[in-house]
Amino acid sequence: MKDQVGVFAPATVANMICGYDILGFALERPGDEVQMRISERPGVHIVQISGDEGRLPMDPEKNTVSASVKALLKALGKEEIGLEIVLEKQMPIGSGLGSSAASTVAGLFAANYLLGEPLSRQELLPYAIMGEELACGFGHADNVAPSLLGGITLIRSYEPLEVINLPVPRDLHVSLIFPHVDVPTRDARKMIKEQVPLRGAVKQWGNVAGLVAGLYTSDYALIGRSMQDGLIEPVRSILIPEFEVLKKIALENKALTFGISGSGPSVFALSTDPATAMNIRNSLERHLTGVGIGCNAYVSRVNPHGPQILTNLAK
Amino acid sequence: MKDQVGVFAPATVANMICGYDILGFALERPGDEVQMRISERPGVHIVQISGDEGRLPMDPEKNTVSASVKALLKALGKEEIGLEIVLEKQMPIGSGLGSSAASTVAGLFAANYLLGEPLSRQELLPYAIMGEELACGFGHADNVAPSLLGGITLIRSYEPLEVINLPVPRDLHVSLIFPHVDVPTRDARKMIKEQVPLRGAVKQWGNVAGLVAGLYTSDYALIGRSMQDGLIEPVRSILIPEFEVLKKIALENKALTFGISGSGPSVFALSTDPATAMNIRNSLERHLTGVGIGCNAYVSRVNPHGPQILTNLAK
Numbered sequence: 248m249k250d251q252v253g254v255f256a257p258a259t260v261a262n263m264i265c266g267y268d269i270l271g272f273a274l275e276r277p278g279d280e281v282q283m284r285i286s287e288r289p290g291v292h293i294v295q296i297s298g299d300e301g302r303l304p305m306d307p308e309k310n311t312v313s314a315s316v317k318a319l320l321k322a323l324g325k326e327e328i329g330l331e332i333v334l335e336k337q338m339p340i341g342s343g344l345g346s347s348a349a350s351t352v353a354g355l356f357a358a359n360y361l362l363g364e365p366l367s368r369q370e371l372l373p374y375a376i377m378g379e380e381l382a383c384g385f386g387h388a389d390n391v392a393p394s395l396l397g398g399i400t401l402i403r404s405y406e407p408l409e410v411i412n413l414p415v416p417r418d419l420h421v422s423l424i425f426p427h428v429d430v431p432t433r434d435a436r437k438m439i440k441e442q443v444p445l446r447g448a449v450k451q452w453g454n455v456a457g458l459v460a461g462l463y464t465s466d467y468a469l470i471g472r473s474m475q476d477g478l479i480e481p482v483r484s485i486l487i488p489e490f491e492v493l494k495k496i497a498l499e500n501k502a503l504t505f506g507i508s509g510s511g512p513s514v515f516a517l518s519t520d521p522a523t524a525m526n527i528r529n530s531l532e533r534h535l536t537g538v539g540i541g542c543n544a545y546v547s548r549v550n551p552h553g554p555q556i557l558t559n560l561a562k
Numbered sequence: 563m564k565d566q567v568g569v570f571a572p573a574t575v576a577n578m579i580c581g582y583d584i585l586g587f588a589l590e591r592p593g594d595e596v597q598m599r600i601s602e603r604p605g606v607h608i609v610q611i612s613g614d615e616g617r618l619p620m621d622p623e624k625n626t627v628s629a630s631v632k633a634l635l636k637a638l639g640k641e642e643i644g645l646e647i648v649l650e651k652q653m654p655i656g657s658g659l660g661s662s663a664a665s666t667v668a669g670l671f672a673a674n675y676l677l678g679e680p681l682s683r684q685e686l687l688p689y690a691i692m693g694e695e696l697a698c699g700f701g702h703a704d705n706v707a708p709s710l711l712g713g714i715t716l717i718r719s720y721e722p723l724e725v726i727n728l729p730v731p732r733d734l735h736v737s738l739i740f741p742h743v744d745v746p747t748r749d750a751r752k753m754i755k756e757q758v759p760l761r762g763a764v765k766q767w768g769n770v771a772g773l774v775a776g777l778y779t780s781d782y783a784l785i786g787r788s789m790q791d792g793l794i795e796p797v798r799s800i801l802i803p804e805f806e807v808l809k810k811i812a813l814e815n816k817a818l819t820f821g822i823s824g825s826g827p828s829v830f831a832l833s834t835d836p837a838t839a840m841n842i843r844n845s846l847e848r849h850l851t852g853v854g855i856g857c858n859a860y861v862s863r864v865n866p867h868g869p870q871i872l873t874n875l876a877k
Contacts, residue, residue: 265767266767266771267764267767268764268768269764269767269768269771270771401768401771401772401775402768403768403769403771403772403775403784403787403788404765404768404769404772404787405765405768409772409787411772411775411784413775439760440760441759441760441761442757442758442759442760443757443758443759443760443763444756444757444758445754445755445756445757445758445793446756448758448763448766448767448793449582449583449584450719450720451763451767452580452581452582452584452763452766452767452770453583453584453716453717453718453719453720454718454719455767455770455771456581456584456585456716456718456770456771456773456774457716457718457719457724457726458771459771459774459775459778460716460718460726460728460774460778463774463775463778469718469726472718472719472724473718478760478763
C-alpha cells in the first residue's frame, strides 16, 4: 500500500446556464492539487496551504478538505489513521469555478486511494457534498459531482442522491474568464428568489430537456439554443461587471452560448473548435482589460477524467 | 389529385408527468377520424359529427377542426376551395387524452393531403396550436405536437416554436384509464398557481433531464424514477377520484410510473411488456368499477406514426 499520493482535481462549471443546481461539467484546467501522506501522528492535519493568499483555514474542523476527509475516515471506522495534507491552490478562490469543490474532491480521492480504495467515486460523493455544505452553507453537488466523476454530470435527484454522467460531444470547447471582482457564493445564493413564475420554470425545463437531447445527439446548435436562463441569470448577472457586453462579444465571435459559471463572477462560452475558443477568450479578456478589470482567462475542453493521480510527487 | 380522404389522428398523453407543457406522446388508440372531400360549394363545412353526443359545435368558426382548416386555407391563399368535413369522434371528449388535438390534427392533415401536401408536418403545427387555443383557451402544443409528429415530442421552446422528436424505447407499454368524471381543461389550468417554489422547480428539471436521458438510453428504471411531479399533480389529482389508490395499485402491479394524462381526469401507467400493461389496465378498471365509477380502459404502445391515411373510405 502506498503511503503518499498527489492528486489533481478539476475546476468545474456548475449549472450549465439552464440547469440550476442539477448540471455541471469538469474542466481540464484550472484545478487544485492535494499532496497527502500517512503519518504516525493520528488525526487529519493540514500541514501547508499554498496559493490561497492566506484565505483558507488551517483548522482541520473548518477546512473543507480535512473536514470531509475526517468524515470519510469516521464512516470507514479508520479514525486511528494519521494523514498529513498539503493543499496547493492553483485556481482562484470565490471565482464560481468550484474552487472549494476541487480541493475537497482532491482530498477525498487521495484519502480513499491511500486507504486502498474502499469506496467508488460515486460513494465518495456524499462526503464531497458535506464539504460543500461547510464551504458554501448549502450542500449542492453541481461542482463536486463533475469534479469527482468527470465529464458532464446530471444530479437527477438530491434525495435520494442520484447522479448520471451525460455524454460529452467531441467538439465542445470552453472559453473561461474570471473577472477580478468578489461575489461570495453565499451572497449570490441569497439574491435568488424562493418563488419563480411557472411560465419561466416551464421555459427552463424545456431548455434543460433540449440541452440533454443536444448532448446525446451532438447537436451543437441545439445545445447553444437550449443554454439560456431567464430565471437566475437576470439576478446574478447584476453582480458581474460588463456581463451584457461580454455576452455580445462572445456571441459575435461564434460562441454557441455564453453565461455565468456557477454563482459567478466567472463567465464562460462554448464553441466547437479550439481556434474559436481561443479567439473568444482573447476578445473577452481584451475587453475587460480595456475597461480596467483584471481577469484570469482560460481555454479548456470538457475533462472526462475527474481527479487524477500525479506522478511527480513533491518530496 | 385525390378529391377525398379519410385520416386517423391519435390521442396523446401530454406532460408525461414531469414535463408540464413541454412533453407528450402519441397513442396507437384511441384517436379520431376525419373524412374530408373537396366540394363545389366554397368554404369549409362540417357536414356531420358522430360520437360526440351533440357536444361539439357545427359552426365552422367555432369548431376547432374547421376553424384551423380555414386558417390553413387562408394562409395558403386557397380560400376559394370548398371542403366538406365529417368528424367521427372515436374517443371521449374532456378526457385529458387530447381529444380536440386529435380531431384538429386529423382535419389539418386531411386538408394538406387534398391540397397536394404543400406543407410539412412541422409546418402544420402552428395551425394545430391555433385550434388548441380555440378549444382550451390556451395555445399549448403538448397534445398537437405528438398527435401530428408521432412518437414522443419535446417542445423545447414556444417562441420561437421548436419541437424535437425524442427516441421511443422499444419496450414501452401504456395502460390508460379515463374515469367518467368531468374535468374541463380550462378549470384544470386555472387551479395551477402562477408561482412555484424554486426548490420544486429544480426538482422538476432534474427529473425532466433524467427522463430525456432515460429515453436516449432505453433505461426504463430511470424513466420510471424521473416521471414524478411535485408541482402540478398535487393540485390536479384532487379532481381525480381514487387517484392515490389507483397509483398504489399501478405501482404494486409493476408500473414504472403512474400519473395524470394532460389535465386529467385520465390517468396512465407505463410498463415494459404487454402482459403487465394489460394487468395494470384491468386492475385499475376493476377498482374503479368496484367503487361505482365507470371508465374507458385501454392498453397501447407509443404510436410512432402520428396521423394515418385510412384506406376504407366512408362513401
